[in-house]
Amino acid sequence: MIRFAMAALLTAVFAAPLHAAIDIQEVTSPGGIEAWLVEDHSIPFAAIEIRFQGGGSLDREGKRGAVNLMTGLLEEGAGEMDAQAFAAARDALAASFGFDSHLDAVSVSARFLTENRDEAMALLREALVNPRFDQEAVDRVRGQVLSGLRSEATDPNTMASRAFYEMAFGTHPYGSDMRGTLESVAALTRDDVVNAYQDALARDRLYVGATGDITAEELGVLLDELLGDLPETGAPLPDPAEVSVTGGVTVIPFETPQSVVFFGDAGIPRDDPDFFAAFVADAILGGSGRQSRLSTEVREKRGLTYGVGTALVNFDLSDMLLGQFASANDRVGQAIGIVRDEWAKIAEEGVTDAELEEAKTYLTGAYPLRFDGNGTIARILVGMQMDGLTPAYVTERNDKVNAVTAEDIRRVAQRLYRPDNLRFVVVGQPEGVESVN
Amino acid sequence: MRRIAGAVLAVIWAGTAAVAEQGVTTFTLDNGLEAVVIEDHRAPVVVHMVWYRVGSADEPIGKSGIAHFLEHLMFKATDELESGEFSQTVAANGGSDNAFTSLDYTAYFQRIASDRLDLVMGMEASRMDGLALKEEDIATERDVVIEERNQRTDNDPGALFNEQLMASQFLNHPYGIPIIGWKHEAHTLDLADAQTFYEAHYAPNNAILVVAGDVDPDEVRALAEKHYGPIPANPAIGARERVSEPPQLAARRLDYSDPRLGNDYVTRSYLAPERDPGDQKEAAALAMLAEVLGGSPTTSVLARKLQFGDAKAVYTGAWYRGESYDDTTFGLVIVPVEGVSLEEAETALDKAVAEFLEEGVDEAELERIRMQVRASEIYALDDVSAIAYRYGGGLTSGLTVEDIDAWPELLQEVTGEEIVAAARRVFDRRTSVTGHVSVTRETN
Known part of the structure; x- marks a missing residue:
């Protein structure tokens, strides 16, 4: 593959895109549950994306990993069914239910055929409202989580990002891996799992997007049956996180031929007047999808990496500017120097008119193409709601991109790109690179 | 529950057959290019792909990784395009592009607004027979590929083991050689290796065109005739010949x-x-x-x-x-x-x-x-x-x-x-x- 996708970094950086033809309906169920819907009856199935805000950040003191373990257990037995009976019932319907925990949310991604929609939703309801958390399942899934944690403990990508977040956020939940540690997960009890469930899955933090072969009326009825019996309130969300990044380099020695580098600084809020200017600036400097300055300098001209990328990452409780790449141990020092130089250059000089125009053409042209299938659109609808956007955003977004001027970028670049404040975490055996605080 | 599922099954199966048979059209140009067109008119988007019937298992001995290295070099200059211009043009039109190499094939694709199919097809055709490799691109891109190997394989013990596993499973057949190439051979690949491999395998009679999305099959055919039609077939390309595996007698x-x-x-x-x-x-x-x-x-x-x-x-x-x-x-x-x-x-x-x-x-x-x-x-x-x-x-x-x-x-x-x-x-x-x-x- 010619280009490497920056998968590890980037959760929905930018709440998304829709084709202009897409008609977003705001649906309120008879019981008062709100959702956004895009109807498309061309294929006989629908996708529903549900997010409970809070997610892994709701772990109680000393119980790191409880929400993650709980989320993994939602499909491991519910109501009358143990884990195997639940899986058999789901598979017999050819429905798929994805339960995932994130820094800011627990997500449920469901896909089901129109022909057996009622049965599929009744089954999903059991998982959400009547999960069993059998001790056998708790122990079994805990084993799977621990196995994953053991693998990642020696994975240079995970090592680098963990160290970075720990430095940036300290004791705030963002500062530690929400999957927990070998010790914290080993100590979790069934009671901890039940507490996590009660803390995280409640109606006061619910966002829903639906797409596909379902009408607004059908969706309303479905939502009440699916989610109406969840408790009204959950645990309070944590406070906003201060980003305490300082400039410098942190080397974590690890015997491997290629050093992995994670770098970043504080970002810019989604509702900041200069957010779009920052977004375009990031696209020019290091964003994915096109040839950025960093990609040109680090990869194309010098062959120092297979892929380098940056992104503005807006968590619910903090805003980051993050990047990553990997280079052979004897070349990584040179690559770090180039990234830092480019950071300084864009802060001092801004961008050229040609770069600005090219980035705008790309960003506005790519926007409608992001619409890609029922599941993707359902996720987009939820992301937009969690970002506080309105359905009109889909028609206004490209105008906001086009309105950005070179002067806007110059202003925001000075604020955002602070080479003296840029922190690099390097995992490997980098030659000629020392830790600098 | 099982009875309900059983009843649903028949309905779905009948429906699926009907849907699946719609919307797939095939044709072959005189120069041997085979084409498959898949219609999906839900969004004004098209995926344009060219798949070559050549992969890492078709490499000469001692040149492991050349199929994948060539895939990278295909984004450099052609007779009509500057180095990097292909991807820049796709991006400037809001699209994305990429490529991948496997044991048995090498494929290139773009995803873009469907009214730009003519544009990307023209560029893809230009690199089917007009690649213009330059020495200045070789060393840098080889370093990129070595970093790719570092990232995918040498930094990942599971991937390193899989390499050993395939090498052990296939004693003689080239499936035993990693797609990205053995590191010691990847370091030695040069312009002549890439050019030789390109000339031997890249031709319309060794390619499959796949166009999927908001397109009309007749229009795709007309565009394919326009862009790919003039490229001559390479008569030297015959059936793939690979060494075969001896019977495995010992676990x-x-x-x-x-x-x-x-x-x-x-x-x-x-x-x-x-x-x-x-x-x-x-x-x-x-x-x-x-x-x-x-x-x-x-x-x-x-x-x-x-x-x-x-x-x-x-x-x-x-x-x-x-x-x-x-x-x-x-x-x-x-x-x-x-x-x-x-x-x-x-x-x-x-x-x-x-x-x-x-x-x-x-x-x-x-x-x-x-x-x-x-x-x-x-x-x-x-x-x-x-x-x-x-x-x-x-x-x-x-x-x-x-x-x-x-x-x-x-x-x-x-x-x-x-x-x-x-x-x-x-x-x-x-x-x-x-x-x-x-x-x-x-x-x-």
């Missing part, structure tokens, strides 16, 4: 350890037949066998026997890569729970498989898998790119459009008896490679 065992691993595990792979044109029944049984043994993490045979109750495993799995030009592999994996050694895990895995061969396939589980296969045909309609991959990958692996279209129904028809019979044939210890993969531990 092979690997012992790999690496301090960067987090968990110990055991793998077992067997030589297995692939999907052959007009003869996919055995492959269909093996594909269903992989589903029955390891498809569901909860209800599959290996999960039920090894991950529940007195659990020996934290994870089990089965895989089969039926889409392949030559003989392929069927594999099993077990990650033991703490306190269970790799020897015990291997014994438990063997015991579970032996029990399965005696007990046969659970009909209820088989029916659930069939239901999911049927439903996957409906879900697939939501992802036109995946359908494009199905045709591109299938055609470059030696299958015909008829074979590819017949596959879902062949899967449906496989019986439990046929699955067990296929299992008995494929699980021949003499054609196996067993791997014990473990974390290097400090010894005093």
